[in-house]
Amino acid sequence: MKPVKALILGYGIRGRAYAAYASTHPGDFEIAGLADPVAEFPVDAGYPTWKSWDAALESGTEADAVIISLPDRLHYPAVVKALEKGYHVLLEKPIGCTWQECEAIRAAQVKARKLVLTGYVLRFAPFYKKLREVIASGIIGELTSVHHLAAISYGKASHAYCRGNWSVESKGTGMLVNKCTHDFDLIEWWTKGKACKKISSFGSLMHWRPENKPKGAADRCKDCPDGVREKCAFDAYKVYYERTDLRYHFADESDEAILKMIETSPYGRCVYACGNDSVDHQTVLMEYDGGLTIILEMESYSQQRNRVTHFYGTRGEVIADERKIEIMPFLGDSTTIIPQQTGHHGGGDREIMTEFVKLVRSASPERYTAILDAALGSHKIAFLAEESRKTGKTILEI
Ligand SMILES: NC(=O)c1ccc[n+]([C@@H]2O[C@H](COP(=O)([O-])OP(=O)(O)OC[C@H]3O[C@@H](n4cnc5c(N)ncnc54)[C@H](O)[C@@H]3O)[C@@H](O)[C@H]2O)c1
Numbered sequence: 074m075k076p077v078k079a080l081i082l083g084y085g086i087r088g089r090a091y092a093a094y095a096s097t098h099p100g101d102f103e104i105a106g107l108a109d110p111v112a113e114f115p116v117d118a119g120y121p122t123w124k125s126w127d128a129a130l131e132s133g134t135e136a137d138a139v140i141i142s143l144p145d146r147l148h149y150p151a152v153v154k155a156l157e158k159g160y161h162v163l164l165e166k167p168i169g170c171t172w173q174e175c176e177a178i179r180a181a182q183v184k185a186r187k188l189v190l191t192g193y194v195l196r197f198a199p200f201y202k203k204l205r206e207v208i209a210s211g212i213i214g215e216l217t218s219v220h221h222l223a224a225i226s227y228g229k230a231s232h233a234y235c236r237g238n239w240s241v242e243s244k245g246t247g248m249l250v251n252k253c254t255h256d257f258d259l260i261e262w263w264t265k266g267k268a269c270k271k272i273s274s275f276g277s278l279m280h281w282r283p284e285n286k287p288k289g290a291a292d293r294c295k296d297c298p299d300g301v302r303e304k305c306a307f308d309a310y311k312v313y314y315e316r317t318d319l320r321y322h323f324a325d326e327s328d329e330a331i332l333k334m335i336e337t338s339p340y341g342r343c344v345y346a347c348g349n350d351s352v353d354h355q356t357v358l359m360e361y362d363g364g365l366t367i368i369l370e371m372e373s374y375s376q377q378r379n380r381v382t383h384f385y386g387t388r389g390e391v392i393a394d395e396r397k398i399e400i401m402p403f404l405g406d407s408t409t410i411i412p413q414q415t416g417h418h419g420g421g422d423r424e425i426m427t428e429f430v431k432l433v434r435s436a437s438p439e440r441y442t443a444i445l446d447a448a449l450g451s452h453k454i455a456f457l458a459e460e461s462r463k464t465g466k467t468i469l470e471i
Pocket of ligand 1: 082083084085086087088108109110111112124125126127142143144145147165166167192193194238251418
């Protein structure tokens with residue numbers, strides 16, 4: 074079989090992550106071209122490059138598929154055009170920035186009969202596959218409630234939702250849709266066969282606001298007086314220079330480049346002077362068929378960056394924290410499973426590409442709409458949760 078050839082639109086963090094599959098699985102996947110206005114492309118790669126996604130799609134380049142890893146607001150125009158041009162698509166989440174965009178993308182998919190696979194990498198990660206298997210096995214009986222915490226960590230949350238790309242809701246989708254469509258997807262998967270009946274949500278931007286700026290603090294961390302800066306946990310030097318776990322967000326991770334970035338880029342701004350309006354924490358309450366209740370909590374102000382889920386069932390409990398799965402039936406012994414995890418997103422980045430290649434090769438248009446519909450189901454819940462938060466009303470008709 075020939076490798077699946079794809080254009081990659083947006084060569085940032087996600088674009089580079091998907092591109093890496095071409096070097097690890099050369100028999101299955103090949104890059105047909107890259108588009109990005111600012112990224113540095115590999116030299117002498119032997120494929121064309123463009124400054125913009127639309128130029129790439131207009132170029133008539135021979136390819137089976139397109140990977141859309143563009144900023145959120147470009148997903149809708151890019152996926153619609155890619156489908157019109159006859160390409161299969163791997164589309165980063167969110168599918169669209171509004172429910173209307175999502176519906177228009179579905180109409181385009183139905184017309185084109187091509188695959189649109191959403192970048193829900195977690196459901197492909199070995200940890201979450203195992204967890205789903207445990208819940209579906211019935212070992213803890215019928216689920217009565219699920220408490221799911223998406224802890225983002227104050228460093229990552231300040232990077233993405235205060236200083237960065239998703240800090241201003243009108244420029245994308247807001248934090249819940251951007252971050253937690255993954256979580257709504259997992260919830261839909263765990264509750265497969267049951268429909269969500271009611272949704273209520275609360276949340277706000279409590280802390281990263283101008284009125285909370287410490288006395289004497291400057292608008293950029295480089296200008297902040299030492300006495301003030303050293304007491305600030307969100308100081309860009311602490312977040313990006315002293316710690317190194319967020320450096321992967323930048324093409325050049327060297328000390329020199331990070332210091333320059335702090336001095337000159339939006340990521341060196343004081344968290345209290347970013348003009349941000351995205352929430353910093355939000356809770357969603359849901360009721361499913363048969364009375365199953367679910368709480369999703371999205372939190373910026375945590376040390377940990379992981380998801381912790383507590384499942385309660387009529388025959389026992391399961392607690393999962395992205396490292397281990399503890400199974401505690403009421404009768405019989407408790408067990409702990411520690412699934413093997415290698416690679417980014419616990420192996421999800423690699424596994425979703427394996428699935429993408431398989432689905433493109435399967436040429437099964439009848440499955441493609443069902444795949445998009447499943448992904449749209451969790452987007453719909455996320456958009457309705459946002460409606461509830463903004464209107465203060467419980468959504469009773471879904
Ligand atoms: N599935 C996941 O777990 C996951 C994780 C992070 C981000 N995402 C999503 O992936 C998408 C990309 O996020 P990212 O973190 O890689 O962001 P990023 O900023 O690192 O990458 C986006 C890239 O798009 C490029 N771009 C901007 N305008 C363009 C244009 N007109 N034509 C071509 N390229 C253009 C930018 O220069 C940038 O390099 C976002 O929609 C985000 O929500 C998904």
